[in-house]
Amino acid sequence: xxxxxxxxxxxxxxxxxxxxxxxxxxxxxxxxxxxxxxxxxxxxxxxxxxxxxxxxxxxxxxxxxxxxxxxxxxxxxxxxxxxxxxxxxxxxxxxxxxxxxxxxxxxxxxxxxxxxxxxxxxxxxxxxxxxxxxxxxxxxxxxxxxxxxxxxxxxxxxxxxxxxxxxxxxxxxxxxxxxxxxxxxxxxxxxxxxxxxxxxxxxxxxxxxxxxxxxxxxxxxxxxxxxxxxxxxxxxxxxxxxxxxxxxxxxxxxxxxxxxxxxxxxxxxxxxxxxxxx
Amino acid sequence: xxxxxxxxxxxxxxxxxxxxxxxxxxxxxxxxxxxxxxxxxxxxxxxxxxxxxxxxxxxxxxxxxxxxxxxxxxxxxxxxxxxxxxxxxxxxxxxxxxxxxxxxxxxxxxxxxxxxxxxxxxxxxxxxxxxxxxxxxxxxxxxxxxxxxxxxxxxxxxxxxxxxxxxxxxxxxxxxxxxxxxxxxxxxxxxxxxxxxxxxxxxxxxxxxxxxxxxxxxxxxxxxxxxxxxxxxxxxxxxxxxxxxxxxxxxxxxxxxxxxxxxxxxxxxxxxxxxxxxxxx
Ligand SMILES: Nc1ncnc2c1ncn2[C@@H]1O[C@H](COP(=O)(O)OP(=O)(O)OP(=O)(O)O)[C@@H](O)[C@H]1O
Ligand SMILES: [Mg+2]
Numbered sequence: 088x089x090x091x092x093x094x095x096x097x098x099x100x101x102x103x104x105x106x107x108x109x110x111x112x113x114x115x116x117x118x119x120x121x122x123x124x125x126x127x128x129x130x131x132x133x134x135x136x137x138x139x140x141x142x143x144x145x146x147x148x149x150x151x152x153x154x155x156x157x158x159x160x161x162x163x164x165x166x167x168x169x170x171x172x173x174x175x176x177x178x179x180x181x182x183x184x185x186x187x188x189x190x191x192x193x194x195x196x197x198x199x200x201x202x203x204x205x206x207x208x209x210x211x212x213x214x215x216x217x218x219x220x221x222x223x224x225x226x227x228x229x230x231x232x233x234x235x236x237x238x239x240x241x242x243x244x245x246x247x248x249x250x251x252x253x254x255x256x257x258x259x260x261x262x263x264x265x266x267x268x269x270x271x272x273x274x275x276x277x278x279x280x281x282x283x284x285x286x287x288x289x290x291x292x293x294x295x296x297x298x299x300x301x302x303x304x305x306x307x308x309x310x311x312x313x314x315x316x317x318x319x320x321x322x323x324x325x326x327x328x329x330x331x332x333x334x335x336x337x338x339x340x341x342x343x344x345x346x347x348x349x350x351x352x353x354x355x356x357x358x359x360x361x362x363x364x365x
Numbered sequence: 366x367x368x369x370x371x372x373x374x375x376x377x378x379x380x381x382x383x384x385x386x387x388x389x390x391x392x393x394x395x396x397x398x399x400x401x402x403x404x405x406x407x408x409x410x411x412x413x414x415x416x417x418x419x420x421x422x423x424x425x426x427x428x429x430x431x432x433x434x435x436x437x438x439x440x441x442x443x444x445x446x447x448x449x450x451x452x453x454x455x456x457x458x459x460x461x462x463x464x465x466x467x468x469x470x471x472x473x474x475x476x477x478x479x480x481x482x483x484x485x486x487x488x489x490x491x492x493x494x495x496x497x498x499x500x501x502x503x504x505x506x507x508x509x510x511x512x513x514x515x516x517x518x519x520x521x522x523x524x525x526x527x528x529x530x531x532x533x534x535x536x537x538x539x540x541x542x543x544x545x546x547x548x549x550x551x552x553x554x555x556x557x558x559x560x561x562x563x564x565x566x567x568x569x570x571x572x573x574x575x576x577x578x579x580x581x582x583x584x585x586x587x588x589x590x591x592x593x594x595x596x597x598x599x600x601x602x603x604x605x606x607x608x609x610x611x612x613x614x615x616x617x618x619x620x621x622x623x624x625x626x627x628x629x630x631x632x633x634x635x636x637x638x639x640x641x642x643x644x645x646x
């Protein structure tokens with residue numbers, strides 16, 4: 088399996104010496120609580136090229152969110168190295184380098200939808216007025232313009248998640264770390280936001296690492312789908328999805344799609360004969 | 366980079382989740398209920414005292430107290446102003462000192478370990494008992510009253526703000542860290558706003574006890590103020606004036622408390638939409 092993750096690397100070399108936007112090398116991480124040590128990441132290596140879209144799937148509790156925390160610089164790995172644009176960076180130097188959307192929407196209850204969407208810009212040093220103007224311009228795309236002045240407590244779960252997503256996209260960082268960004272959305276809104284993301288990525292070149300529980304979503308959106316093992320997580324399988332992006336809805340029912348899905352589910356252990364034990 | 370993408374068609378016309386505003390009549394009725402009760406109590410009091418022929422020095426009827434309020438208005442106003450000034454000065458000192466100490470305690474592990482437990486424990490101590498000591502040290506002037514008032518208001522404010530600063534959502538702080546926010550930005554954007562409702566809870570308790578602190582400071586020894594006038598009037602068996610002083614103090618306390626509550630609503634408009642309320646006085 089490291090072989091397949093090397094493919095991206097050597098391709099990049101051939102294309103002209105651009106280092107990967109994100110490179111994870113042998114990352115091992117554990118949570119320590121008192122005297123108990125919980126190994127979570129058991130040696131993960133992955134290179135994500137600039138502009139590439141990589142989806143991560145894996146059993147619940149396998150360490151997907153932890154992996155994103157490590158990349159974002161929130162958690163120090165026990166060993167291993169993270170490189171951004173080829174540079175090995177310590178945790179504190181990775182802070183502020185990526186646009187991170189965590190599993191919970193994490194809106195500030197005292198800020199309106201608009202001001203929440205503008206938060207990442209403000210943190211990046213954009214003056215408040217300008218940040219708000221830029222956020223306001225994007226609200227309609229998310230069906231939120233009628234709710235600019237609503238507080239999070241007045242919004243539905245799906246709307247809150249859209250505000251959080253907008254905040255992340257507006258951060259303007261080239262690397263997007265998305266932890267189940269569409270989890271709380273109903274099927275229709277989910278499809279609409281996925282399409283919106285696809286179009287955004289057509290216009291603005293960004294590198295995406297997306298954690299999801301939805302295998303269909305992973306195949307539909309990503310260039311590669313990385314399957315993690317149960318904790319401590321290792322890479323069980325990497326599924327390249329070569330159909331060029333952007334893809335369209337018919338792709339979802341194509342034979343290639345089904346073949347990808349079968350291999351991913353197998354790697355997840357869903358197609359085992361004695362199924363149902365997980 | 367301009368991105369014009371097709372808008373989403375969801376939720377567009379769904380109305381905001383706003384509670385239905387209570388009708389004006391219902392509101393008036395709600396506000397009126399305690400007033401009606403108060404009037405009823407005063408009426409019973411008036412009738413009882415007149416029917417029983419209770420001596421005035423023992424228990425004057427409300428009508429006599431009302432007359433005293435009008436006749437002695439200059440004297441009462443003069444003394445009320447002294448007390449109000451003590452309350453406000455003491456409260457402001459408590460607010461500034463309380464918030465600063467809370468931030469210091471929050472920022473320093475050492476202070477948190479050493480000082481915070483003492484602060485919590487000291488809430489059980491009747492601070493007003495210090496008033497006689499302050500009289501010895503600072504005499505009859507304004508200073509000892511402000512110190513007592515500030516001391517009694519300081520503790521609830523500090524303890525509440527420390528709790529508030531502590532309750533900031535760790536995950537939210539982490540998200541801001543991941544976005545590149547420094548210590549100060551995280552404090553300004555997350556920690557302090559989280560503590561604001563707690564600050565107001567503390568301030569509501571603080572202003573209420575500040576009134577008690579100021580009056581107690583005056584009872585122990587003063588040359589002016591409602592507490593002083595009250596002691597003097599009681600000694601002269603001017604019970605009507607004692608009641609007048611008490612009435613003004615009560616009105617003062619209610620007004621100040623309401624002022625804090627109104628301020629809270631103005632500063633924290635988002636709180637109205639929360640179903641699960643946070644700490645309440
Ligand atoms: N802060 C923490 N302290 C201790 N243990 C933790 C902490 N966060 C997560 N864990 C544990 O580490 C393991 C991996 O957690 P993580 O959140 O990374 O999983 P996940 O793959 O994102 O799961 P899910 O798909 O349910 O979101 C879990 O067993 C979890 O209980
Ligand atoms: Mg997770």
